Amino acid sequence: MNTAPNSNQFTQYLIGAPNGQTSTAAFTPAPPPAEPARPLPSVRTFDVFDTLIARRCVEPSRVFEIVAKRANLPAFAAARKAAEAKIAQYPYNLDMIYDELKIALQLDPLQVAGLKAMEIDVELEQVIPIAENMARVRHGDVLISDMYLGADIIRRLLDKAGLNKKVSLIVSSDGKRSGTIWPQVQANLAVEEHLGDNAHSDVDMPRRFNIPNRHTNTFSPTQVEGVLMQIGLRQLAELCRETRLSTWSANAQTRSVQLVQASLNFPIMLLGSVALARFAAHLNKQSILFSSRDCDSWLPLFEKVSQRIGFTCKATYFYTSRLAKMQPSSSYKAYVKRLLTADALVVDLCGTGWSLANFAATLGLSNLQVFFLHKLPAAAAYEAMAATPQTCQFHTLVSPSEAGVENTVLEMSNYATHGMVEDVRMLQDFAIPVFAQDNRSPETLAIVQAQQDCFATAVSLMDKYDLHEVFGLDNASLAAVTSALYVMLSQQMELRSIYGSSHTAEETSVRRSLGCA
Numbered sequence: 443m444n445t446a447p448n449s450n451q452f453t454q455y456l457i458g459a460p461n462g463q464t465s466t467a468a469f470t471p472a473p474p475p476a477e478p479a480r481p482l483p484s485v486r487t488f489d490v491f492d493t494l495i496a497r498r499c500v501e502p503s504r505v506f507e508i509v510a511k512r513a514n515l516p517a518f519a520a521a522r523k524a525a526e527a528k529i530a531q532y533p534y535n536l537d538m539i540y541d542e543l544k545i546a547l548q549l550d551p552l553q554v555a556g557l558k559a560m561e562i563d564v565e566l567e568q569v570i571p572i573a574e575n576m577a578r579v580r581h582g583d584v585l586i587s588d589m590y591l592g593a594d595i596i597r598r599l600l601d602k603a604g605l606n607k608k609v610s611l612i613v614s615s616d617g618k619r620s621g622t623i624w625p626q627v628q629a630n631l632a633v634e635e636h637l638g639d640n641a642h643s644d645v646d647m648p649r650r651f652n653i654p655n656r657h658t659n660t661f662s663p664t665q666v667e668g669v670l671m672q673i674g675l676r677q678l679a680e681l682c683r684e685t686r687l688s689t690w691s692a693n694a695q696t697r698s699v700q701l702v703q704a705s706l707n708f709p710i711m712l713l714g715s716v717a718l719a720r721f722a723a724h725l726n727k728q729s730i731l732f733s734s735r736d737c738d739s740w741l742p743l744f745e746k747v748s749q750r751i752g753f754t755c756k757a758t759y760f761y762t763s764r765l766a767k768m769q770p771s772s773s774y775k776a777y778v779k780r781l782l783t784a785d786a787l788v789v790d791l792c793g794t795g796w797s798l799a800n801f802a803a804t805l806g807l808s809n810l811q812v813f814f815l816h817k818l819p820a821a822a823a824y825e826a827m828a829a830t831p832q833t834c835q836f837h838t839l840v841s842p843s844e845a846g847v848e849n850t851v852l853e854m855s856n857y858a859t860h861g862m863v864e865d866v867r868m869l870q871d872f873a874i875p876v877f878a879q880d881n882r883s884p885e886t887l888a889i890v891q892a893q894q895d896c897f898a899t900a901v902s903l904m905d906k907y908d909l910h911e912v913f914g915l916d917n918a919s920l921a922a923v924t925s926a927l928y929v930m931l932s933q934q935m936e937l938r939s940i941y942g943s944s945h946t947a948e949e950t951s952v953r954r955s956l957g958c959a
Contacts, residue, residue: 482632486580489618489638490587490596490611492661494575495603497568498684498906500663508564513557521546522561526590533615536561536590562595571603573690574660575637584610584631588618588643618643624651660687666705666930673923677907678709685900691892698936699855699893706931707855707893708900711740713924714815715747716912717839718789721813723753727787731760734875736791738858739897744789746904751913760788761875763863765955767801775805777866777873782807791856792816792849795836796824802833809835816840816849816928823958840925847925848932854941855931857890862948882944889940 488494499505503523510518525542526534536558544554587596593613600611617623619642627633628651636655638644648655663671663683670679686704691697722730732741741757748755760781766774782788782805788798792814802810810833817838820830840847861880866873880887915923 482630483582484632484634486578486583486634487627487631487636488575488579488583488585489636489640489644490585490600491589492572492639493637493644493658494572494579494585494605495569495599496572496661496687497565498570498680499568500680500683505561505564505568508568509557509560512564513560515547515557517547518557534590535592535615539590562591565591565595565599566602569599569603570684570687571605572660572687574687575658576603576605577690577692578637579605579607579609581608582610583607584612584627586612586618586623586627586636587614588616589613590615618647621647621650624648624653628653664705666709666927670709675911675923677909678712678912681900681903681907681909682709684903684906685896688903689896689899693889695936695940696889696892698934699889699940700896702855702931702934702937703893703896704900706927706934707852708743708897710815710852710924710927710931711743711856711897712747712909712912713915713920713927714839715740715744716751716915717917717920717924718744718813719748719751719753720917721837722748722755722787723751725787725811727785727811728755729781729783729786730755730757731781731786731788732757733760733762733788733790734863735763735858735860736853736856737789738860739856739894740789740791742898743901746901750909761863761866761873762798764797764952765878766863766865767797768956770801770804771865773868774866776868779805782810786811788812790814792818792852794818794821794824794830795834796821796828796830799830799832799834800828803831808833812836814838814840815924816844816847816852817842818849819843823953827956827958839921840928841921844925844928846929846932850945851932851934851937852928854937854945855893857893857941859887859890859894862952881947886941886944 497505499508503519506519506522509522510516521543522539525539525546528542529538540554540558543549543557544551549557585600589596591599591613593611596611596613612623614623618638618640624647633648633653636644636648636653637658638655639658639661641657645655645657663679664686667679667683667686670676670682682704685708686701689700689704691700718730722728730744732738732744738759741759745757748757758781761777770778778801782802788810790798790812795812795814795817798810798812802808812834814836815838817836817840819842824830861877863875864878865876867876868874882890
């Protein structure tokens, strides 16, 4: 018996049949509901070159000069600029530039490939971060660059500079400059703000499309860096600039001390280190004693400088203070006697030399050699207590009569994070410093640490530069440039606003303890 249902029996299962009745009408599905419009992703956009990253050598043309020197092809730099200028009115890339170079310099394909690879290598060697702007980048933000280098190379440059955010990268020949990129961006993204260095491409053009924008010129050399370039100290200027760009803090006071370190204090101390190394070598003094606390950062810089000029010596951090020298314990006397050998040169940032000369007399020493970056005139209050004995030979880079310099600001720029030395205990042959209570606030000490870190950054970056211009200065020029920078440093009033109260409180306490308050 055939039990298969007939076709009419299927119709009762058709969706849409009224009240379960059969229907023979064809099924027409209802249209899907319209998908609600999704909001555009909210992002910030950034230019890349001279906004997030910069070149150590500052100008792009100097990359070409480095390639020319490395390839032993003097005509390369000018030809490279001319080749790019020739095709710049059209969309172009690095390959097209080198097609022009091939003709201009009559290069074979192997030479073209080698020079192109060398240019990319030099770009990678020269890239440095602009930390202030990099800190603004978030995951999901978008980088937009008008550039002849390809996206893969730009990614490598950003990675080398330390960008660690997941970002998109749009590269075109002139999308920003012509404005053609912005309608496409607006169709897909809600731009909170665009940041860039070019007044036309990064400010005027996005403004035409009502895109909020902000101009940055952080990459540009500062006034001090510009002056250093003008007087022939270009590498020092580039080192100061790289230190400035590589450091950043959102805290205004911390950032101000970083800028002072990068542009003024570090170059002063570098020049002072060259002068000191020459002087120590001249005297054949190989035990260099750096007085606490002001020489805390100076010592490692001096070690690097002395290595550069081939001067072999031992640099030691000398635990000392006015109080320790004028009110010495027997243990402290023993500690210092071990250090003040005939081979010793005592170094201090600034001072009158009064306490050291008196302490040398207490120890029965004479003809002690002392180097100051800035020797101060005798202080009447100290001399009234005890005249400075003739036990030391004082030498200085900056004259006591130099006008416009403030040693207090120099001291503030070279603070240590530890308290004043009160004493040194000797345990067998080991010196154990005893520090006074440090009454500076945690906030103040954090700023001191930040300026020390910035100084240390500059010292570490020295490896990127040969600094031949600095090492080639004669002694008179070292003193002149140091003094000029010192005058500018003395005008940095923000240091007084940050450190003034704690500095005055400690100075008053020390003078009271010495009996000359």
